[in-house]
Amino acid sequence: MDRAEVDSRIRELIEPFNKKGVAVTDDTSFQHDLEFDSLTVMDFVAAIEDEFDIIISMNQQAEIEKYGQLVDAVTKMVDK
Template sequence: MSEDQTALLNEVSDVLESVLNKKVELKPEMNIVNDLGLDSIAVMNFTMALEDKFDISIPLNDMASVVTVQDLLDTLQTLRSAA
């Protein structure tokens, strides 16, 4: 994992911790729903918090293809570079 991705992972982890109000150790291979136990409302809150944090808009069709934390990191990097 590159230095940029590690920094992004830490930022995403901070956002998730603020949404869940608990400490979370994210790993790239983790399944966002199954491993983190997020329900649909938590996923939406997490998505909105990420949009606020990174000042981006995450299209729903992009989020539909996000399964793992690595998928999320890749999507965020793509959206941030396009902004």
């Protein structure tokens, strides 16, 4: 699965969590731009894990601050 396909699927998943309708780019911050709290992050990560049949560790979650980093990380995990 290429990055563009992963990006497209994650964009569909993020819609219900994007309460303010922020235009999501690779530089969009989950904490600052989207204002995700810890519960929202857990729900969003669970949705991604279910969609792609992957596990995102707590350490990986801590390193991912922006949307583009998430797409890159998921793309790498799906390619393994």
